[in-house]
Amino acid sequence: MSSPSASADIVRAPQHLAIVMDGNGRWAERRHRPRSFGHREGQKALRATLEYCLRRGIKALTLFAFSSENWRRPEEEVGALMQLFLKALDREVDELHGHGVRIEFIGDLSAFSPELQARMHKAMEKTRANTALLANVAVNYGGRWDIANAARLAAEAVARGEIEAASINENLLARWLALSGQPPVDLFIRTGGELRISNFLLWQLAYAELVFIDTLWPDVDAAVLDDCLNEFTRRERRFGQTSAQVVAGSGQGVA
Incomplete structure (x- = not known):
């Protein structure tokens, strides 16, 4: 991974970028290769995105690395993904740590093998103090699961007498969601040409700008990401206000 350097040609960069990395399988099939080959090539795009x-x-x-619905894919493909994941953890964590990247895994990790869970927790613990970039990897994750899990945790807090049920509002419930305490997601990108969010960050994308591109994930590079950020720069983010209010700089709304 090359050393990061400042660049000023993007007028406004998001604080928090979320990506559905779609198209690995189709990229491989178009080249008459197995889908697992596409997933391996997709790692190069991931590395380029982290550098970016x-x-x-x-x-x-x-x-969005592995959704809760991805278990329905062919057993061979799921197995290849798990092996790829293990190898990536072994190969990449030290380098990411050296560049100040903090790694967090979000989702129901209990579905994975004890070996994989141990390596994920080791990566999180090793990089916990890093501040250059927070890289959240969603595995066995679904937006509906996230909200239901937060509701369950809130109910348990009520049962323990820690909070009153009547006190639960959006801000309180958000404490138990994945990405709690992190900057709001500003920009969502989905590669691969599909026009849906596929149960990803249903709560957290409430005010994000959504960008859908036809480029398949293994073909994503800095130029593609520049195009997405330029599109983000062109968007007017109103947060419930009128355009006139935004121009006047009268503060940020919340509805």
């Missing part, structure tokens, strides 16, 4: 975020000063990156 460091260079642009983006503070948080959340990647």
